[in-house]
Amino acid sequence: MPQDLYYEYRWKGWEYSNYAREQYQRYVDILLEGERNYDIFGNYISRGFRIYDWTENQPQPQGSGIFKSPKFSGWFSRVIVSSAHKGQFFTSMTVGESIRTTMTPLTFSKPTFNGIQWDFLTDKYGLTLLSSRLNSPGNIANNESSPASRSENTTRLFGARAVSQLGDFAQVGGTWINVANTRTDLTFGENSLKGILTKPQNTGNVETITIRISDDSPESPESGGLLFFDRGIIDGEVHTEIKPIIRGGVRSGGNIEAKGADVMELIYDIRNDFRPTEKLPIFQEARKLEFELIIANDYKVEVASNMQVDRLGDEVFLPVAQARGEVTDGTNQRFLRFEYGLPTGHEVIGVDLEITDMAGLNVRAEYAVNRRFQRFPNQNFTKLAAAQATAQAAYLTASYINYPWFAYGETFTMEPDYRTPSLISNSLGGVDYG
Structure with missing residues (x-):
């Protein structure tokens, strides 16, 4: 006699079964469906089906695993919603592959979010939590005994948004979105947001x-990017012996200018030009690489390296800085110092305010800061210090309705390098910078 039949019907193995008066019925109790589940100590938890399972074991090779049962697709059409409420308290967890998820206009909005969204709501407060393994969100398993979709190099997204009602008309909110590369062969402490x-x-x-300087407004016949000075710095030491090969540009009065469709490239051959110092005997032990430029006018600066390539092995340029406005008289001359590294993380933090129908007045405002992280690649070191670049964006809209009058106005600002997309590694950890 199976123990489940004993627990549910109290049937005993030695009892005589006679269906003359109480006719036979099929086993239809939902508690008999699925498999028995136990915790890591062997304690019984419940009985049911494993539909979705995301586990992270670190430090461990291939320690990130996502399992999606065939029932996730067949029974639930790739979306599961679990909800509960008591009084004014509501909660709902959604797991799916095409969830319409929106935080705010300046932070996060995606019509096909693949991951987990957990929502909480009361009469006054609201909270949303997001998580996803972006580079490999997992495929539907062939059968229940199939292994999870495992990965060692992952790109994970975590996000949160909290809102609070202020009186009858106003609502304030805060949003945090983080996308970061991780490795499961390292501990949680060795990884980082x-x-x-x-x-x-x-x-x-x-x-x-390779540093590329170009005209930020190539369609304009006016002045383009103008270069006055450049040099490279390795681990805090200036290496004057590493002089760039300059390709493109037009020399004018001792300076070099890239105007229109013309592009200027500064190619630094570190491997062949490097000379050892007491602090750094070989360039393979470098921990930090910086460059200094003095530039002016309508410039756009990008950088690439032999480590920053696409699937075909060609170098891909990523933006560093660009001029604000179309300046032609050199009044925006600046000293630019930047640290080279490959992108590892991306973060957006924002606050917002919404006023609804306060005596006909409607206001919506938001301010957000974008932080982009990068680290210098060196196969001799697992984790070097992270460099950070920031950019800001904000907007304000207001409308007033008092029949028959209507008024509307808006203002916004966004720095050129503010962005919300991030580079995502593939299932093997490679990044296509193109």
Whole structure:
């Protein structure tokens, strides 16, 4: 006699079964469905089906696993909603592959979010939590005994949004979105919300760097990007022997200018030009690489290296800085110092205010800060210090309705390098920068 039949019907194995008066009935109790589940100590938890399972075991190779049962697709059409409420308290957890998820206009909005969204709501407060393994969200398993979709180099998203009602008309909110590369062969402490380099990102050494300076408004016949000075710094030491090969640009009065469709490239051959110092005997032990430029006018600066390539092995340029406005008289001359690294993390933090129908007045405002993290790649070090770049954006809209009058106005600001998309590694940890 199976123990489940004893627990549910109190049937005993030696009892005589006679269906003359009480006719036979099928086993239809839902408690008999599925498998028995136990915790790691062997204690019984419940009986049911494993539909979705995301586990993180660190430090462990291939320690991130996501399992999606065939029932996730067949029974639930790739979306599961579990909810509960008591009084004014409501909660709902949604697991799906095409969830319409929106936080705020400046932080996060995605019509096909693949991951987990957990929502809480009361009469006054609201909270949303997000999580996803972006680079490999998992495929539907062939059968119940199939292994989970495992990965060692992952790109994970975590997010949160909290809102609070202020009186009858106003609502304030705060939003945090973080996307970071992680490795499961490292401990949770060795990983970081600033991200770390995946194994493919950190295979090799930086041997060549190319800085590209171009005209930020190539369609304009006016002045383009103007370069006055450049030099490279390795681990805090100036290496004057590493002089760039300059390709493109037009020399004018001792300076070099890239105007219109013309592009100027500064190619630094670190491998062949480097000379050892007491502090740094070989370039393969470098921990930090910086560049200093003096530039002016309508410039756009980008950087690439032999470690920053696409699937075909061609160098891909990523933005560093650009001029504000179309300046032609050199009044925006600036000293630019930046640290080279490969992208590892991306973060957006924002606050917002909404006023609804306060004597006909409606206001919506938001301010957000974008932080982008990068680390210098060197196969001799697992984790070097992270460099950070920030950008800001904000907007304000207001409308007033008092029949028959209507008024509307808006203002906004956004720095050129403010962005919400992030580079995502593939299932093996490689990043296509193109």
